[in-house]
Amino acid sequence: MITSLQKDVQKSPVKMTHRISSLVCFSVAHVSTTYVPLLKTAPPRSFDAQDVLVSAMPQDVAFLTTWSFSSSFLNPYSTTYRTLFFFIRQFYRYQLLFCHIFAILLVSLKRITDQLYTERRFENVSTRERNKKGIITMKNLVILGGGYGGMRILLRLLPNQLPEDIQITLLDRVPYHSLKTEFYALAAGTISDSHVRVTFPEHPRLHVKYGEVTGVDINEKLIHIKDEESIMYDDLVIGLGCEDKYHNVPGAKEFTCSIQSIDNARETNQRLNNLPAGATVSIVGAGLSGVELASELHESRPDLQIKIFDRGNHILSAFPEKLSVYVENWFDKNEIEIINNSNITRVEENVLFNNDQPVQSDVVVWTAGIQPNKVIRDLDVEKDGGGRVVLTTQHNLPNDEHVYVVGDCASLPHAPSAQLAEGQAEQIVQVLLKRWKGEAPPTEFPKIKLKGVLGSLGKKEGFGLVAEHPLTGRVPRMLKSGVLWMYKYHNG
Numbered sequence: 001m002i003t004s005l006q007k008d009v010q011k012s013p014v015k016m017t018h019r020i021s022s023l024v025c026f027s028v029a030h031v032s033t034t035y036v037p038l039l040k041t042a043p044p045r046s047f048d049a050q051d052v053l054v055s056a057m058p059q060d061v062a063f064l065t066t067w068s069f070s071s072s073f074l075n076p077y078s079t080t081y082r083t084l085f086f087f088i089r090q091f092y093r094y095q096l097l098f099c100h101i102f103a104i105l106l107v108s109l110k111r112i113t114d115q116l117y118t119e120r121r122f123e124n125v126s127t128r129e130r131n132k133k134g135i136i137t138m139k140n141l142v143i144l145g146g147g148y149g150g151m152r153i154l155l156r157l158l159p160n161q162l163p164e165d166i167q168i169t170l171l172d173r174v175p176y177h178s179l180k181t182e183f184y185a186l187a188a189g190t191i192s193d194s195h196v197r198v199t200f201p202e203h204p205r206l207h208v209k210y211g212e213v214t215g216v217d218i219n220e221k222l223i224h225i226k227d228e229e230s231i232m233y234d235d236l237v238i239g240l241g242c243e244d245k246y247h248n249v250p251g252a253k254e255f256t257c258s259i260q261s262i263d264n265a266r267e268t269n270q271r272l273n274n275l276p277a278g279a280t281v282s283i284v285g286a287g288l289s290g291v292e293l294a295s296e297l298h299e300s301r302p303d304l305q306i307k308i309f310d311r312g313n314h315i316l317s318a319f320p321e322k323l324s325v326y327v328e329n330w331f332d333k334n335e336i337e338i339i340n341n342s343n344i345t346r347v348e349e350n351v352l353f354n355n356d357q358p359v360q361s362d363v364v365v366w367t368a369g370i371q372p373n374k375v376i377r378d379l380d381v382e383k384d385g386g387g388r389v390v391l392t393t394q395h396n397l398p399n400d401e402h403v404y405v406v407g408d409c410a411s412l413p414h415a416p417s418a419q420l421a422e423g424q425a426e427q428i429v430q431v432l433l434k435r436w437k438g439e440a441p442p443t444e445f446p447k448i449k450l451k452g453v454l455g456s457l458g459k460k461e462g463f464g465l466v467a468e469h470p471l472t473g474r475v476p477r478m479l480k481s482g483v484l485w486m487y488k489y490h491n492g
């Protein structure tokens with residue numbers, strides 16, 4: 001059934017341009033493949049050489065060409081013919097260059113019209129309007145956050161698993177995928193900003209939108225974006241990651257630096273690297289990110305006095321004791337001060353209170369806990385004790401099979417990590433593909449396999465837990481660099 005809505009879309013000038021450019025591209029491809037042997041023939045040096053040209057042509061073209069040569073319009077002695085022949089000779093001379101320029105122009109034109117066509121066709125048409133008119137149209141999968149979870153979903157669906165009637169809208173506040181696992185090095189100043197950025201994939205049915213998501217209305221199927229119009233979804237994946245958790249410590253939010261977002265990590269970098277020689281930096285929290293930040297900062301600014309505060313008897317309390325002791329020895333050797341059994345009770349400008357005792361600190365960096373993104377915190381759905389969203393086995397909300405949550409915002413049986421977000425994303429893709437086909441998704445999934453954790457102590461040493469085996473020294477550091485390289489190589 002063709003409704004007025006479909007006609008509007010079909011009549012649109014964008015679609016016309018799209019069709020024309022597709023036709024031109026096709027024709028050029030056809031002509032060039034048929035006549036490439038011709039182009040390889042030596043260019044005719046004189047009018048006599050037209051026989052050579054003609055003899056190299058397929059029969060039908062040869063006939064036309066001979067006819068043209070003998071017609072009055074192309075009289076060999078006329079100025080028109082000479083001009084035309086001049087251009088043909090120039091074309092022969094620069095044929096490769098011309099072909100390249102022409103091809104680039106055509107491909108660009110096609111990309112632009114493809115994109116305009118997709119946008120025009122699907123963005124301004126509400127799903128409800130489409131459904132009311134009873135037509136089968138595109139569905140919009142909206143992915144909030146192009147982090148580890150969101151990016152893995154994109155990479156699995158694109159380029160060729162995405163059904164024809166599905167388009168994707170990716171929404172992120174930054175125009176690239178950020179490698180959050182490297183933010184400690186960005187903050188410390190040992191790597192550049194571009195090192196932690198990976199471009200999002202391109203696809204005619206992927207629309208990437210940049211903006212700050214402020215809320216999700218599950219009843220109306222709407223995403224609210226700061227200073228922009230809300231957008232509709234048919235299926236939604238929320239992968240907005242996490243933020244710092246301050247455990248109600250007064251002044252912690254206001255007076256500490258963070259490494260939980262690329263923006264925060266940049267600001268922290270500025271604060272740390274503008275410090276004068278001998279200044280004191282206090283890091284609150286000695287989990288993986290606190291430890292990596294302390295060691296990397298020591299490598300970047302050996303002149304600074306670095307203190308790391310932790311609640312437990314040992315740093316890295318989630319790791320086997322052997323690893324904690326190894327890292328503690330490394331810290332001792334490099335004069336990074338560890339303050340165990342600490343309890344940060346307050347933070348003020350340039351002062352940290354540990355068990356109510358003031359510790360002068362030029363910069364305090366908070367790495368002492370995380371909580372799901374504010375958008376999730378504001379969402380009225382069932383959550384676990386850590387504020388993460390409780391999901392079904394298929395990773396959707398229990399009462400809404402169109403809303404999925406991936407990564408740090410999801411309640412899963414393991415501690416949040418990039419690996420976990422990616423493993424969960426793989427399963428969400430399977431569920432989506434089944435549901436889009438109208439089939440039942442798997443009722444159970446195998447446990448998400450985590451390969452282990454690798455941490456760095458500067459650029460030369462590291463530690464890790466791989467297949468339950470503790471590793472220390474150069475090997476885990478090299479493995480960490482290798483994993484990062486592979487990730488960027490496959491996703492960049």
Ligand SMILES: Cc1cc2nc3c(=O)[nH]c(=O)nc-3n(C[C@H](O)[C@H](O)[C@H](O)COP(=O)(O)OP(=O)(O)OC[C@H]3O[C@@H](n4cnc5c(N)ncnc54)[C@H](O)[C@@H]3O)c2cc1C
Pocket residue numbers: 144145146147148149150171172173174177178180181182183184211212213214239240241242259260288289373375406407408409416417418419420421453454
């Ligand atoms: C210093 C550090 C080191 C780490 N090391 C490791 C490690 O070695 N191994 C490991 O497995 N994990 C590690 N992690 C944890 C890992 O980075 C996270 O678990 C992982 O990034 C979670 O992925 P995600 O997809 O849930 O969210 P993220 O990767 O955090 O992505 C969230 C995305 O949402 C966007 N976003 C957030 N809020 C909004 C908004 N309101 N509007 C629009 N866009 C928004 C962000 O820009 C971002 O692109 C580390 C974390 C840190 C901080």
